[in-house]
Amino acid sequence: MTPRRCLYCQLSFEPSKFRPDQRVCNRGPCRLQRNADYHRAKIATDPDYAQVVRDSQKKWRDAHPDCQRDYRAAHPDCIEQNLLQQRQRDGRRRLGNLVKNNLALDLKHSCSEAWLVGPAAADLVKNNLAQSKLFIFQPVLPSPAASAGS
Ligand SMILES: [Zn+2]
Known part of the structure; x- marks a missing residue:
């Protein structure tokens, strides 16, 4: 077997002869990371597995x-x-x-500016990606039942 580079720690390792496609070494942190990645991917792709995990977590929370x-x-x-x-x-x-x-449906263009003020602004000069929040205000219309009754 030719030595291989570990996916996580990038160190060289000898793959098992029983698992020639092994991509992660047998060191503790790499095994834990591999298991965690498998677990996360399995939850995302297998609804039955995800339900078992949720049930198990609920059972533990109920017990503690x-x-x-x-x-x-x-x-x-x-x-x-x-x-x-x-x-x-x-x-x-x-x-x-x-x-x-x-x-x-009726979007209006709005001119806006971001002002970087304060001592921390010097660090933001090169990093000019600004986060913003969007607020959409809708008029409160009376409900048809309320207006029909009056
Ligand atoms: Zn490793």
Whole structure:
């Protein structure tokens, strides 16, 4: 067997004679990474496997009801981070729904500028990709039932 380069650590290794297509070495961190990647890919592609994983996680949470509460009490910053990430996911989902529903039919061009102010702006001069948020305000229309009754 000719030596091969590991997919993760890039070190040379001898593939097993029983698995000539082996791409990852047998070192601990590489095995863990390979297993994690397999697990993640399997969840994404196999709904039955994903359901078994969800059931298993729920079973563990039910058996250890205090664990999550204790972790959050010990790591208050993770609550804030989760909240922020959930808001970002919700915002992306809402924006995706708007795109799918094609609600924005009459788009107006708007000129806008981004001003980089403050001591940290010097670091942003070369990195000029600006994040932005899009707000779409819709007029509140009275419902047909309310207007028919009056
Ligand atoms: Zn390796």
